Amino acid sequence: MSITVLNPGLLTTVQDLGRVGYQQFGVSVSGVMDPRAATLANILVGNPDGEAVLECTMMGPHLQFDQANCIAITGGDLGPTLDGQPIANYRAIKVEAGQVLRFTAPKTGCRAFIAFAGGLDIPEVMGSRSTYMKAKIGGFQGRKLEKGDVIGFRAPQTELKNMPVRAMAPEFVPRPLYTVRVVLGPQDDYFTQEGIDTFLNEVYTVTPEFDRMGCRLEGAVIQHKDGGDIISDGIAFGAIQVPSAGKPIVMLCDRQTTGGYTKIANVISADFRILAQLKAGDKVHFEKVSVQTAQDALLTQRKALGFLRTVMN
Amino acid sequence: MADVKFLLTGDTSLTVEFGNEISEAINTQIRAFNIALQNSKIPGIVETVPTYRSLMIHYDPGVILYKPLVSKLQALLGQLDKIEIPPSEVLEIPVLYGGEMGPDLDFVAQNSGKTPEEVIKIHTSTEYLIYMLGFTPGFTYLGGMSDEIATPRLKTPRVKIPAGSVGIAGSQTGVYPIDSPGGWQLIGRTPVRMYDPDRETPILPQAGQYIKFYPITQKEYDEIAAQEAAGGYVCKRHPREEAGK
Numbered sequence: 045m046s047i048t049v050l051n052p053g054l055l056t057t058v059q060d061l062g063r064v065g066y067q068q069f070g071v072s073v074s075g076v077m078d079p080r081a082a083t084l085a086n087i088l089v090g091n092p093d094g095e096a097v098l099e100c101t102m103m104g105p106h107l108q109f110d111q112a113n114c115i116a117i118t119g120g121d122l123g124p125t126l127d128g129q130p131i132a133n134y135r136a137i138k139v140e141a142g143q144v145l146r147f148t149a150p151k152t153g154c155r156a157f158i159a160f161a162g163g164l165d166i167p168e169v170m171g172s173r174s175t176y177m178k179a180k181i182g183g184f185q186g187r188k189l190e191k192g193d194v195i196g197f198r199a200p201q202t203e204l205k206n207m208p209v210r211a212m213a214p215e216f217v218p219r220p221l222y223t224v225r226v227v228l229g230p231q232d233d234y235f236t237q238e239g240i241d242t243f244l245n246e247v248y249t250v251t252p253e254f255d256r257m258g259c260r261l262e263g264a265v266i267q268h269k270d271g272g273d274i275i276s277d278g279i280a281f282g283a284i285q286v287p288s289a290g291k292p293i294v295m296l297c298d299r300q301t302t303g304g305y306t307k308i309a310n311v312i313s314a315d316f317r318i319l320a321q322l323k324a325g326d327k328v329h330f331e332k333v334s335v336q337t338a339q340d341a342l343l344t345q346r347k348a349l350g351f352l353r354t355v356m357n
Numbered sequence: 358m359a360d361v362k363f364l365l366t367g368d369t370s371l372t373v374e375f376g377n378e379i380s381e382a383i384n385t386q387i388r389a390f391n392i393a394l395q396n397s398k399i400p401g402i403v404e405t406v407p408t409y410r411s412l413m414i415h416y417d418p419g420v421i422l423y424k425p426l427v428s429k430l431q432a433l434l435g436q437l438d439k440i441e442i443p444p445s446e447v448l449e450i451p452v453l454y455g456g457e458m459g460p461d462l463d464f465v466a467q468n469s470g471k472t473p474e475e476v477i478k479i480h481t482s483t484e485y486l487i488y489m490l491g492f493t494p495g496f497t498y499l500g501g502m503s504d505e506i507a508t509p510r511l512k513t514p515r516v517k518i519p520a521g522s523v524g525i526a527g528s529q530t531g532v533y534p535i536d537s538p539g540g541w542q543l544i545g546r547t548p549v550r551m552y553d554p555d556r557e558t559p560i561l562p563q564a565g566q567y568i569k570f571y572p573i574t575q576k577e578y579d580e581i582a583a584q585e586a587a588g589g590y591v592c593k594r595h596p597r598e599e600a601g602k
Binding site for chain 1: 364365366367368369370372374377378379403404405406407408409410411413415418419422423424489490491492493494495496498535554559560563564
């Protein structure tokens with residue numbers, strides 16, 4: 045049958061790799077904040093890459109399994125337990141009917157992803173199971189999970205082959221200062237050289253204003269040549285907007301599709317996994333790379349995922 | 358096409374910028390380029406997002422890298438004037454003006470020194486270009502409203518504006534696709550669903566099309582609303598007669 049939500053946690057939503065193809069109509073992409081971690085969770089339980097997972101934020105949910113299934117939890121370590129016993133992240137785990145998965149407290153990072161073998165029984169809306177909360181589209185009734193919600197499994201697996209190799213070392217390591225690589229543009233020419241230097245040399249601090257839409261940073265003011273307003277254009281995942289006040293905002297999954305502020309740079313895809321795990325108070329330093337380097341890094345990550353898939357399945 | 362710029366927007370998308378102003382001429386180029394790109398055999402294109410002055414192109418670097426993609430896009434731009442572009446489509450949107458549906462029609466009329474009937478006549482006399490969609494699913498940024506009926510936003514925004522409401526804010530006009538808060542002056546409402554997630558095409562309007570409003574009676578409103586509820590009203594549309602052709 046399914047899982048029942050005993051306690052939804054702080055913010056738990058159904059997400060896949062996003063709603064592709066509807067940005068031209070004003071529909072945000074949504075999807076998981078850390079596509080790599082979510083994909084790893086799916087690989088660990090033998091799902092296709094784009095299968096929907098539960099994205100848990102800081103305080104994870106309590107879920108009662110009404111039916112046995114195999115799961116894997118990746119991303120930040122939010123302290124998962126099964127019937128009170130701690131369980132490993134980044135490992136496929138068998139859960140029996142009647143057991144309860146609970147998250148006790150965040151230890152490292154901010155977001156965890158739970159994949160369920162065979163996927164969740166969530167209807168696709170516009171080609172995706174992702175939840176876009178602002179417009180109440182997709183996921184579980186267009187909203188975050190609440191106590192008492194029941195979500196079915198599509199094709200649960202009580203056993204997976206190669207169980208002993210369905211594990212890997214957790215990836216996220218807390219650091220005193222995170223280096224996040226960026227490609228400059230699209231509006232880097234709206235900033236003075238001093239502004240660009242400030243952006244690349246100063247340390248920025250993550251503020252509590254950090255949700256699925258964007259992450260505000262505090263730090264040295266980034267100087268524009270002539271203000272931070274532009275005629276609205278498209279916004280990519282990881283775009284770093286700098287409004288006239290000069291403080292950067294990193295745009296994330298639930299970002300609006302277009303916007304009218306200058307964007308100094310864009311976080312590279314290979315480093316989204318760092319962004320997704322940041323918490324208020326964490327320190328960030330931006331490092332400029334070329335688009336070639338950024339694309340090499342992404343393709344290298346994808347190759348590693350492909351290799352893991354081959355080994356485990 | 359001398360002014361066309363390629364802007365980096367990370368490693369899985371780029372923006373082709375056609376100018377730095379809001380104009381129909383620039384928007385026509387964007388539309389032509391978008392159509393040419395859809396028809397081209399360039400691999401790896403994931404989706405495109407037209408905006409006021411640019412086309413954002415999302416692509417898969419696992420299929421095509423930045424540099425070869427830019428070369429192909431440049432070649433495509435070079436052929437743009439040879440490509441046959443079909444005329445824009447005009448969506449005909451029925452609106453019940455005034456009364457409960459358009460509580461601010463009288464204020465707009467008063468503010469413009471006109472009668473409500475004159476406001477309706479002016480509002481329905483223009484084909485408005487859909488420059489882009491954004492803000493919420495299906496929200497259209499329209500251009501071309503007459504300054505004669507331009508009206509400032511409400512001082513205090515309403516908490517909930519019903520889907521289908523047609524409003525004016527400054528010199529802009531538009532339709533609220535979903536229930537949302539907002540400060541536009543509401544002059545009427547359309548029974549047509551601009552957005553319906555369960556429809557094959559969830560969002561009715563497209564960037565590059567035009568919208569022409571026409572007035573309807575309460576009876577016509579109810580009939581169209583009933584058709585929408587029963588599974589879909591087919592909105593009237595016609596090819597636009599391009600100026601100068």
